[in-house]
Amino acid sequence: xETSDAxxxxxxxxxxxxxxxxxxxxxxxxxxxxxxxxxxxxxxVVEAVGVGKGVFYWYFPSKEALLAEIxxxxxxxxxxxxxxxxxxxxxxxxxxxxxxxxxxxxxxxHRDLVTLVxxxxxxxxxxxxxxxxxxxxxxxxxxxxxxxxDEGRIPEADPDLLARSVVGVTQHLCASLIHADPDxxxxxxxxxxxxxxxxxxLGAPAATTPA
Amino acid sequence: xETSDAxxxxxxxxxxxxxxxxxxxxxxxxxxxxxxxxxxxxxxVVEAVGVGKGVFYWYFPSKEALLAEIxxxxxxxxxxxxxxxxxxxxxxxxxxxxxxxxxxxxxxxHRDLVTLVxxxxxxxxxxxxxxxxxxxxxxxxxxxxxxxxDEGRIPEADPDLLARSVVGVTQHLCASLIHADPDxxxxxxxxxxxxxxxxxxLGAPAATTPA
DNA sequence: GGTTCCCTTGACTGGACGGTCAAGGCAGTA
DNA sequence: TACTGCCTTGACCGTCCAGTCAAGGGAACC
Numbered sequence: 001x002e003t004s005d006a007x008x009x010x011x012x013x014x015x016x017x018x019x020x021x022x023x024x025x026x027x028x029x030x031x032x033x034x035x036x037x038x039x040x041x042x043x044x045v046v047e048a049v050g051v052g053k054g055v056f057y058w059y060f061p062s063k064e065a066l067l068a069e070i071x072x073x074x075x076x077x078x079x080x081x082x083x084x085x086x087x088x089x090x091x092x093x094x095x096x097x098x099x100x101x102x103x104x105x106x107x108x109x110h111r112d113l114v115t116l117v118x119x120x121x122x123x124x125x126x127x128x129x130x131x132x133x134x135x136x137x138x139x140x141x142x143x144x145x146x147x148x149x150d151e152g153r154i155p156e157a158d159p160d161l162l163a164r165s166v167v168g169v170t171q172h173l174c175a176s177l178i179h180a181d182p183d184x185x186x187x188x189x190x191x192x193x194x195x196x197x198x199x200x201x202l203g204a205p206a207a208t209t210p211a
Numbered sequence: 212x213e214t215s216d217a218x219x220x221x222x223x224x225x226x227x228x229x230x231x232x233x234x235x236x237x238x239x240x241x242x243x244x245x246x247x248x249x250x251x252x253x254x255x256v257v258e259a260v261g262v263g264k265g266v267f268y269w270y271f272p273s274k275e276a277l278l279a280e281i282x283x284x285x286x287x288x289x290x291x292x293x294x295x296x297x298x299x300x301x302x303x304x305x306x307x308x309x310x311x312x313x314x315x316x317x318x319x320x321h322r323d324l325v326t327l328v329x330x331x332x333x334x335x336x337x338x339x340x341x342x343x344x345x346x347x348x349x350x351x352x353x354x355x356x357x358x359x360x361d362e363g364r365i366p367e368a369d370p371d372l373l374a375r376s377v378v379g380v381t382q383h384l385c386a387s388l389i390h391a392d393p394d395x396x397x398x399x400x401x402x403x404x405x406x407x408x409x410x411x412x413l414g415a416p417a418a419t420t421p422a
Numbered sequence: 423g424g425t426t427c428c429c430t431t432g433a434c435t436g437g438a439c440g441g442t443c444a445a446g447g448c449a450g451t452a
Numbered sequence: 453t454a455c456t457g458c459c460t461t462g463a464c465c466g467t468c469c470a471g472t473c474a475a476g477g478g479a480a481c482c
Contacts, residue, residue: 001398011428012426012428014347014429016428016429016479017428020429033333034335035334035335036333036334036335038250039334041468041469041470042470042471043468043469043470051430052431052432052470053433053470053471054431054432054472054473055430056471057433057470057471058428058429058430060220062470062471063470063471105337115333116330116333119330119333119334121386122326122327122329122330122333124245124246124247127390131447148445151430157403158399160423161384161404161407162403163382163402163406164241164383164384165380165384165403166382166384167382167383168380168381169376169379169380169383169411170383171379171383172375172376172378172379172380173372173375173376173379175332176411179222179338184344189372192369193376195368195411196372196373196376196412197411198378198412199411199414200406200408200410200411200414201407201409201410202410203406205411222458223457225449225459225460227449228458228459231459252438252439253439253440253441254438254440262461263460263461264442264461264462264463265442265443265459265460265461265462266459266461267441268440268441269460273441274439274440274441274480276464346466400433
């Protein structure tokens with residue numbers, strides 16, 4: 001009977017407990033994305049899982065903390081995938097293209113997460129935590145961009161704004177996928193996103209004179 | 212005592228009434244954007260305005276209808292500004308550039324609206340109405356894009372995906388402005404957005420060979 | 423069998439929130 | 453003054469919801 005027994009503090013969980021926890025995260029992610037965070041009650045979540053309400057608060061200190069964790073772990077996962085994808089590439093421009101494509105593919109596979117990130121960005125309470133992750137992502141992307149600029153491969157520009165532009169394109173095009181048939185092939189949209197972003201980074205041709 | 216007296220039905224309003232209504236929209240837009248739509252109660256809004264609760268329901272049938280109206284009128288205003296801006300321009304590529312810049316400038320001047328649009332996109336109840344407006348915007352942009360493609364000014368591409376990419380960049384960069392000092396000059400960010408978008412539309416140079 | 427500790431239950435609480443309504447003020451008009 | 457219709461009030465209602473808690477099941481270990 002102490003703060004040591006407080007819920008969130010990484011409580012020792014058995015395999016069964018870990019599984020239950022994972023299950024709650026999964027169901028909640030789906031429901032939050034589908035109906036919205038606020039309109040989805042904790043009662044909705046536990047009912048969808050098929051357990052009593054106390055179970056929720058055994059694993060999470062609050063509804064808010066659950067969303068925060070979903071966002072944090074999601075961003076972490078995407079970053080890891082993106083880093084692995086560009087690990088063996090030397091050319092910075094190729095790194096960018098590969099990173100953008102991988103990031104977009106990950107988003108297409110985790111559309112619920114994209115929805116939640118976009119929601120969280122609109123509420124100060126969550127956006128602060130989000131910014132930390134986004135700043136890291138921007139910093140990740142800034143390194144190859146700086147190199148490419150220094151090598152004269154791409155025009156001088158603010159790497160941070162470039163990185164955020166890329167995030168804007170991929171997130172928004174992914175959002176258009178969300179309303180499409182989830183079984184349809186996202187490849188054309190991903191290709192379009194990569195092409196657009198690379199065009200934006202490499203810069204417009206000096207002049208495309210009228211016909 | 213009939214549906215003819217129902218609140219939303221454009222009730223005959225005096226000048227004073229119009230002003231009150233405008234005031235509610237303005238205050239609610241600010242509060243919704245700052246604290247989130249759901250966390251902001253109708254009581255919060257009327258308190259900020261300094262009136263009783265009944266006033267709210269005199270002008271609006273529900274909290275939801277108010278947000279829907281804010282979104283609708285905002286999108287309509289942006290479209291009008293954008294259309295006026297490109298009215299006298301003949302060249303389709305120049306039209307695109309001017310339209311993007313004007314749209315971004317409008318967003319920078321109406322950051323609260325951008326926040327609300329981004330929120331609304333994450334909740335089905337509002338996103339449906341939003342899609343209608345976004346489809347119109349995409350169609351507006353598609354016309355000059357088609358012409359430019361037909362004239363060989365820009366590479367073959369899906370105009371719809373190009374338009375949505377542009378929206379993604381401008382919205383997201385605008386969001387980064389939201390957390391910046393509201394008095395700082397947004398011009399550099401707007402310039403970066405326009406440059407990135409034009410690069411994405413005009414297409415990457417065929418090859419920028421390594422140094 | 424006894425003990426411990428992880429996990430589960432579901433009724434309950436206190437508060438908040440969207441929306442209603444009967445009543446009254448106030449401006450313009452005659 | 454009397455009347456009409458726009459506007460305002462704020463207490464009130466029914467509902468919902470995040471979070472609590474006392475109690476119990478059950479697996480693992482002694």
